[in-house]
Amino acid sequence: MSAERYAVGIDFGTESGRAVLVSCADGREIGTASFAYRNGVIDDRLPAPHDAVALEHDWALQDPEDYVRTFQEAVPAVLAETGVDPADVIGVGIDFTSCTMLPTLADGTPLCLLDELRAEPHAWVKLWKHHAAQTEADRINEVAAARGEPWLERYGGRISSEWFFSKALQILDEAPEIYARADRLLEAADWVVWQLTGVEVRNSCTAGYKAIWSKRDGFPDDAFFAALDPRFEHVVDEKMSRTITPIGSRAGGLSEQAAEWTGLVPGTAVAVANVDAHVSAPAVAVTEPGTMVIIMGTSNCHILLGDRAATVEGMCGVVEDGVVPGLFGFEAGQSAVGDIFAWFVDRFATAGHDALEREAARLRPGESGLLALDWWNGNRSVLVNADLRGLLVGMTLATEPHEIYRALLEATAFGTRVIVEAFVSQGVAVDAIVACGGLPERNRLLMQIYADVTGREIAVAASRQAPALGSALFGAVAAGASAGGYDSIVEASLRMVAPSAETYTPSADAHTVYDALYTEYVRLHDLFGRDADGPMQALKRIRARA
């Protein structure tokens, strides 16, 4: 046993799981290994031999055995690759997509692993992007609004079809026998920690952001659930738990079985689970108020800390202890970002991303005369309206593809500025920005535009795998200082996160032009986004009839 200590972070993504092994001393990423889920995203039909069962539109399931396989494949692989002695690995942390949830027996056995329920879609894991519970989400929002539920404002006034109770209620609505059979309903994040430790421990992050829980008020009243459906009245006590453990805690020690799967030592500290976006904040050195983290990829997720609660229009949620213990973690988001650029490049451009970026970078702000609303996949924050759609204005017969490409980049930056200003207007400071995720290192023009549009410095995180690193940080904290780790996530972040790779500084000239364009963006934003019977809603209605 050498003096060096390590932690393992495991990031459960949409298509694969990834394990990263980092040094506890300085956060160096020693090795990484990933496992592509054998059954991936199940959105067409169930896996064989039940592939006669077709799924309806908007469904997205997963196979819980793929999560166990990630433990069995990725962790041993990263140990073998690095040659690190398992005895030197002091902690394990995990993060997960969310809300990804499943029904299980009292012992944690997923219902979909029972022979008699294997052909039943509702017995499987509902992935975050399972969108078939919109009816239930609508009912939840309606009933909550009618009852004046006090928790609504913590979620910007609406909860999503992706969230926990929407999905749970869909099981009850469509498969009451599955609902009855489920002893437990829980986040996959907590389920995999249960598999590692043998203990069911529910984390404050998913509970707060996806299951309407708060440290001060707990879950909504039973009367609220009863108003949704009498059979739903006791869902929390019957199938969930009122004991929520703050992130940054130790969930337990690695079980004998999990030690066998992973090659790690039994009893190794396992951290309470986390969500991929939220766990990225300490991984990019953000553990204090004032700096916004933007996880930029197909979509944008914005994470911000505050020392008090605030009601911010259209945010996804504010959760005490949701990101860093002792602080309020705010979340907001843009439902399409990289997805919009890919849509344009794949369908409308003969040149690739790189050529378009090169040409677009030569344009001055405002030069194209174009402006877009970035709502290709609806608006998550601050309008919280999935029915909104994309808009592009200003085309002439001379408009070129690289001009539209740049207008799309700018539109997502304006969308982020709307979110930034919504926070600032409610007294939640946004003094600087740290960007992580797949986009920042691939698209330099995009980063400069974000700096110029927001008028703020944007640092690009050093790590290319912030979620897994963040999980490793929480693993080191679960182990504690006495074992060679840390006693707080703040300290772990301070020691284990490398300085930013690159910083983008706003140009004063560009910012001035973008101020003028932003005024127009906001005008269009309000014109199309705040009218409940606007042209986009009408087009959707006409389309539905067509």
Added chain:
Amino acid sequence: MSAERYAVGIDFGTESGRAVLVSCADGREIGTASFAYRNGVIDDRLPAPHDAVALEHDWALQDPEDYVRTFQEAVPAVLAETGVDPADVIGVGIDFTSCTMLPTLADGTPLCLLDELRAEPHAWVKLWKHHAAQTEADRINEVAAARGEPWLERYGGRISSEWFFSKALQILDEAPEIYARADRLLEAADWVVWQLTGVEVRNSCTAGYKAIWSKRDGFPDDAFFAALDPRFEHVVDEKMSRTITPIGSRAGGLSEQAAEWTGLVPGTAVAVANVDAHVSAPAVAVTEPGTMVIIMGTSNCHILLGDRAATVEGMCGVVEDGVVPGLFGFEAGQSAVGDIFAWFVDRFATAGHDALEREAARLRPGESGLLALDWWNGNRSVLVNADLRGLLVGMTLATEPHEIYRALLEATAFGTRVIVEAFVSQGVAVDAIVACGGLPERNRLLMQIYADVTGREIAVAASRQAPALGSALFGAVAAGASAGGYDSIVEASLRMVAPSAETYTPSADAHTVYDALYTEYVRLHDLFGRDADGPMQALKRIRARA
């Protein structure tokens, strides 16, 4: 000399002139020949040896010798090709782009043919799309509005930089010595008739639509011209003429010299000149109120007859005797149509027009959820605002190129419907539509969409060269019935125009969906088009500063 009589129509286009020889009995097109102007559109530098003279942005000139060459080349060619005896050709008509104008000496010699003025851009022909007289147009509109000029409402409230007095005033502003040297300022349409006949005869069509003349009120008062510039006070009496000859008249007989150029017989009847769009109406059998002619190509031009004057929002003009003697001819337009489709296909589609049309034709109205404003080149009618720009709304991550293509076709149809409804609302009937020009036979989907959107039958004209055929009709009328022609354009049209090639009938179901989409189009139209400080204007301002 056989019993059959013929007429020649000559259409002077932007890049070439075209002569068509038709039978006076039934309008059969016996032969056609064209001449590509040697100096084409002069928009970069003057022709050699004066090619050191560079033209400013927005200039567009032509060489009057190219018009004479068209007589010398195209007419003999069509005679040779058809073997028709020149003695059997009883009449010649011409039509021209407009306003295309030039300064000449008293004998008709273009100033640009004088050695000492050949290097002077203002001595050349200003082509219709010469857009460098915007300052002058603005001044004219401002002074006219301030003085409450009664003629403004005949032109939808604004006159264009393309028109006669804008161009004439630009000469005075920028080259007063050229202005002083010009004994005559006239339309190229009238200049070529002068070259054919030796007589200066000014036609009612260009005078009415482009030079603010009306049969009842003549030209604006000298005081108005004086208010523009004291040197401009007597422009009409000094350099133009108050004698305006109605279209449908005989301008004169072919001169010896013109007979030599063309191979026709001296004395052959020559009709008063016409404009390409307006001359198309009788060529597609429209000589009565109630049927709108749409000349569809890169842009749309709408011609409609009425038995009384009416003030219609944003129309280009209403002129008594402007299209058919004895009736009021209304003109409106859309500044980009085919140009928008070409813009999209050339820059944003890997598939060609045909594949896009095929796929787009499979969509149901409203199915794409898209809607566009067709203002890629501004809005000519009814908003009369060149600063307006294109808009596209409704995109999702699943939006495909053929859906956008169809939305662009539909947008131009909605634009036409706005024009149709503007006429109908003022009591000018539009019961049916006849389409001609390049687009109708190339794009069947477009024609069906126009029928479905307007809820009106659309007949496609039989002739592929309506302007030249229309000119031949006027040639036959100039000759008169006694010579084997006709005594009125109505009769010539009745006898010489073949029935429509094809008729598109509106589908009631599609029309219902398009009614709903049109409501949204009008909402966007008013939102973006009627606010003098709307987002499009702001984008233009920001762009100008960038």
